[in-house]
Amino acid sequence: MKVGIVGAGMVGSSAGYALAVMGTVSSVVLVDRNAELAIAQAEDIAHAVPFMSSCVVEAGEYDQLAGASVVILAAGVSQKPGETRLALLERNAAVFRDVVGNVLRVAPDAILLIASNPVDIMTQITVRLSGLPAARVIGSGTILDTARFRSLLGRHLGISPQSVHAYVLGEHGDSEVLAWSNARAGSLSLAGFAAQVGSAITADVRARIDDGVRNAAYKIIKGKGATYYGIGAGLARIVKAIAQDQQEVLTVSMVNREIEGVADVALSIPRVIGAKGIVTDLFPDLDAEESAALHRSAALLKETVEAVSL
Ligand SMILES: NC(=O)C1=CN([C@@H]2O[C@H](COP(=O)(O)OP(=O)(O)OC[C@H]3O[C@@H](n4cnc5c(N)ncnc54)[C@H](O)[C@@H]3O)[C@@H](O)[C@H]2O)C=CC1
Ligand SMILES: CC(=O)C(=O)O
Numbered sequence: 001m002k003v004g005i006v007g008a009g010m011v012g013s014s015a016g017y018a019l020a021v022m023g024t025v026s027s028v029v030l031v032d033r034n035a036e037l038a039i040a041q042a043e044d045i046a047h048a049v050p051f052m053s054s055c056v057v058e059a060g061e062y063d064q065l066a067g068a069s070v071v072i073l074a075a076g077v078s079q080k081p082g083e084t085r086l087a088l089l090e091r092n093a094a095v096f097r098d099v100v101g102n103v104l105r106v107a108p109d110a111i112l113l114i115a116s117n118p119v120d121i122m123t124q125i126t127v128r129l130s131g132l133p134a135a136r137v138i139g140s141g142t143i144l145d146t147a148r149f150r151s152l153l154g155r156h157l158g159i160s161p162q163s164v165h166a167y168v169l170g171e172h173g174d175s176e177v178l179a180w181s182n183a184r185a186g187s188l189s190l191a192g193f194a195a196q197v198g199s200a201i202t203a204d205v206r207a208r209i210d211d212g213v214r215n216a217a218y219k220i221i222k223g224k225g226a227t228y229y230g231i232g233a234g235l236a237r238i239v240k241a242i243a244q245d246q247q248e249v250l251t252v253s254m255v256n257r258e259i260e261g262v263a264d265v266a267l268s269i270p271r272v273i274g275a276k277g278i279v280t281d282l283f284p285d286l287d288a289e290e291s292a293a294l295h296r297s298a299a300l301l302k303e304t305v306e307a308v309s310l
Contacts, residue, residue, distance in 0.1 A: 005029070015235040027058075079117070101129070114139045138278060139172070182284050243275075
């Protein structure tokens with residue numbers, strides 16, 4: 001399977017590296033308006049391949065995306081320290097007006113996988129620009145926030161994050177919702193597991209984990225200028241679910257008909273992903289506080305997207 005990546009900066013190249021390491025696809029093509037950067041990134045990643053897989057990694061122009069089954073869109077600007085994701089909207093909407101048509105001209109059957117921020121709004125803009133069915137325009141959404149939540153819960157409970165079943169819903173951004181009420185560790189409720197291992201989830205622990213998830217990007221960007229390894233792996237995980245028709249449950253963003261009373265808005269809930277993109281939505285059981293927070297997140301995104309003119 002061929003995967004295209006438009007935007008060969010930190011996020012695009014990290015996704016390319018993760019794909020090459022995982023070895024689940026046969027070909028990765030990197031496209032960037034800075035052709036020299038795309039060539040350099042592709043060369044560097046290609047030199048890692050002999051240690052791990054047989055994926056062919058190249059740089060190219062848009063025409064070389066022909067035949068791609070998935071195209072990752074990671075082009076545009078990223079946050080400066082202290083800047084919100086929503087502040088990037090106007091600049092990245094302008095980039096997508098350029099990019100989406102160029103991709104569809106050569107890869108009309110591709111699934112589009114959106115990474116650029118604000119990712120939920122960019123996902124909805126891509127549906128508008130492309131006219132594609134919503135299930136074929138997938139935003140990476142809260143896949144990264146869910147990984148952060150599982151990582152911090154696993155660390156607190158002393159178990160692998162892969163044994164934690166917990167989801168972050170709504171916006172990939174400040175209004176996101178950590179779904180504590182349905183989180184599980186192994187086969188147990190969080191409280192049941194925490195009691196057995198003697199690591200109670202107190203209000204302080206909960207607040208620390210919430211802050212660690214919600215503000216992870218701000219802290220990492222302050223420390224090193226950008227985040228990219230986590231999202232690179234998350235994007236590669238979504239591509240694997242598509243490439244292998246895995247029917248995997250992942251929190252990704254798409255335009256929903258209705259969420260918590262808000263119509264036609266893109267945000268994340270757990271969804272089943274397979275070869276054709278998003279197969280099914282799995283709306284989780286939430287408590288009243290989480291439902292209200294998800295409504296607020298949906299309403300904020302809706303208000304923001306309605307202000308964008310294309
Ligand atoms: N969804 C998520 O969880 C995450 C999303 N991001 C977002 O991903 C995006 C990319 O971030 P980075 O890779 O760190 O930025 P970067 O600045 O390293 O790379 C962006 C690349 O886009 C290219 N580009 C800009 N306009 C273009 C156009 N019209 N056509 C083709 N290429 C174009 C630039 O030349 C640059 O190489 C940002 O919007 C950032 O906020 C970053 C981390 C996590
Ligand atoms: C930058 C960003 O969106 C993140 O790391 O969550």
